[in-house]
Amino acid sequence: xxxxxxxPVQWRQVDLLSDLHLGPDTPGTLARLxxxxxxxxxQAVLLLGDIFEVWVGDDARxxxxxxxxxxxxxxASQRLDLFFMPGNRDFLVGPELLLDAGVTALPDPTVLDxxxxxxxxxxxxxxxxxxxxxxxxxxxSRSAAWQADFLAKPLVDRQAFGRQARAQSRKSQAAQxxxxxxxxxxxxxxxxxxxxxxxxxxxxxxxxAHGLGDGLRRVVLSDWDLDATPPRGDVIRLSAAGLQRLPx
Numbered sequence: 428x429x430x431x432x433x434x435p436v437q438w439r440q441v442d443l444l445s446d447l448h449l450g451p452d453t454p455g456t457l458a459r460l461x462x463x464x465x466x467x468x469x470q471a472v473l474l475l476g477d478i479f480e481v482w483v484g485d486d487a488r489x490x491x492x493x494x495x496x497x498x499x500x501x502x503a504s505q506r507l508d509l510f511f512m513p514g515n516r517d518f519l520v521g522p523e524l525l526l527d528a529g530v531t532a533l534p535d536p537t538v539l540d541x542x543x544x545x546x547x548x549x550x551x552x553x554x555x556x557x558x559x560x561x562x563x564x565x566x567x568s569r570s571a572a573w574q575a576d577f578l579a580k581p582l583v584d585r586q587a588f589g590r591q592a593r594a595q596s597r598k599s600q601a602a603q604x605x606x607x608x609x610x611x612x613x614x615x616x617x618x619x620x621x622x623x624x625x626x627x628x629x630x631x632x633x634x635x636a637h638g639l640g641d642g643l644r645r646v647v648l649s650d651w652d653l654d655a656t657p658p659r660g661d662v663i664r665l666s667a668a669g670l671q672r673l674p675x
Contacts, residue, residue, distance in 0.1 A: 429536055429537065429538055429547075429617075429620060429621050430533075430534040430536075430537045430538070431537070431538045431539075431540055432510070432533065432537050432538070432539050432540065433540045433541075434471070434539065434540060434541035434542070437470060438470045438471050438508070438541060439469075439470060439666060439667070440467075440468055440469040440470060440471075440664055440665070440666045441469055441470070441471045441472075441473060441539070441541060441664070441665045441666070442463075442467055442469040442471070442472045442473070442662050442663070442664050443472075443473050443475055443548065443627055443648065443662065443663040443664075443665065444463075444472070444473075444474060444475065444648060444651070444660075444661075444662050444663070445474065445475035445476050445477060445478075445514065445550065445628075445629025445630070445648045445650070446476070446477045446514070446629045446630065446632060446648065446649070446650035446651060447460060447474075447477070447478050447479075447650070447651040447660075448477055448478075448479070448480040448516065448650065448651070448652070449478060449479050449480060449496060450479070450480035450481070450492065450593075451492045452654070453480070453652070453653075453654055454654065455653035455654040455658065456651050456652060456653040456654060456660070457495075457496070457499075458653070459651070459653040459660065459675060460499070460651075461499050461503075463662065463675070464499070464500075464503035464507065465503070467507070467662075469507070469664060470507065470508060471507060471508040471509070471510070472503075472507050472508070472509055472510070473510045473512070473533060473539070473548065474509070474510065474511045474512065474530075475512045475514070475533075475548060475549070475550055475627075475628065475629050475648065476512050476513055476514025476515070476516075476517065476535070476550035476551075476552075476629055476630065477514030477515065477516045477517060477550070477629065477630070477650075478511065478514070478517055479493075479496075479516060479517040479520075480516060480593060481516050481517070481589035481592060481593055482516065482517035482518075482519050482520050482524075482589075483519060483577075483582070483585035483586055483588065483589045484519055484521070484577075484578050484582065484585055485519075485520070485521040485522075485523035485524045486523075486582055487582060487585075487586070488523065488524045488527060496528075497524065497527050497528045500528035500529060500530055501527065501528050501529045503529075504528065504529025504530065505529070508531070509528070509529060509530040509531065510530065510531045510532075510533040511525060511530045511531070511532060511533060512533040512534070512535050512537065512548065512549075512550055513535060513550065514550045514552065514629070514630065515550065515552040515561075515565070515630065518568070518569065519574065519577075519578070533548070535549055535550050535553065536548060536549040536617060536621070537549075538621045538622070538623055539665070541665060542665060542666060542667045542669075543667070544623075544625075545621065545622055545623040545624075546623060546625055546627055546665060546670075547617065547618055547621045547623040547625065547626045547627070548626075548627050548628070549617070549626060549627075549628045550628060550629055550630050551609055551628035551629055551630030551631060551647075552565065552630045553565070554609040554610055554613045554614055554617070554628075555607050555608065555609055555610070555630070555631075556607075556610040556613055557607040557608075557610065558607045608631055608633070609628070609631070609645065611639055614626050614639055614643075614645050615639050615640070615641075615643055618639070618643050624642055624643050624644065625643075625644055625645070625646060625670070626643075626644070626645040626646070627645070627646045627647075627648065627663060627670075628645065628646075628647060628648065629647070629648040629650070631647060632649065632650040633647055634647050634648060634649035634661060634672070635647050646663065646670065646672075648661065648663060649661040651675070653675065658675070659675075660674070660675040661673060661674050661675060662675070
């Protein structure tokens with residue numbers, strides 16, 4: 428059964444964002460996140476995965492950069508309801524980080540029941556069915572055995588693994604070998620199970636809206652890179668007025 432998050436009555440606006448890929452080399456993106464969390468009129472912000480470029484275990488939360496992000500989120504949580512859904516880069520985020528940051532875990536997928544509608548939220552990687560190599564890696568890395576073995580390694584070894592993974596990812600992106608798009612049939616099946624008509628997701632870095640037939644659609648969040656030229660990023664805001672895409 429798909430998890431449901433029911434918006435409390437005090438929520439009038441909800442912000443959705445994903446794919447910030449925060450790391451020490453993204454100061455502009457981090458600064459823009461801090462500004463957004465301080466200034467948004469929304470009552471809740473849902474982070475739909477890949478907030479970190481890589482997450483190798485909650486003991487990394489004490490490292491200088493990661494500790495700064497934790498402080499930022501904890502400060503924002505004093506005025507906002509913050510939720511985190513795991514992505515393909517930060518699926519190892521655990522309860523210790525979330526507790527320190529004042530953030531609530533959000534399963535992938537989740538139905539957001541808000542403003543008289545049911546919005547289906549996902550990171551999006553699980554529905555990229557044509558990417559067989561990634562799906563095989565995803566199945567392995569989500570297993571309890573693999574995670575226990577990986578997290579038992581010294582932090583320095585896990586950080587080295589993360590650097591290697593980032594380098595390989597950047598090489599693939601430079602060669603335009605990005606992951607395949609979401610499978611339309613998988614999206615329709617998921618929407619039917621959720622009793623929803625709109626799927627909102629990230630992961631592909633291809634912001635757009637796609638019709639799926641029979642009144643169904645999927646809406647794709649942008650990634651954030653405020654250190655790029657030109658900078659890019661957006662937020663999707665939900666309210667009683669519907670869905671709004673807001674460029675940064």
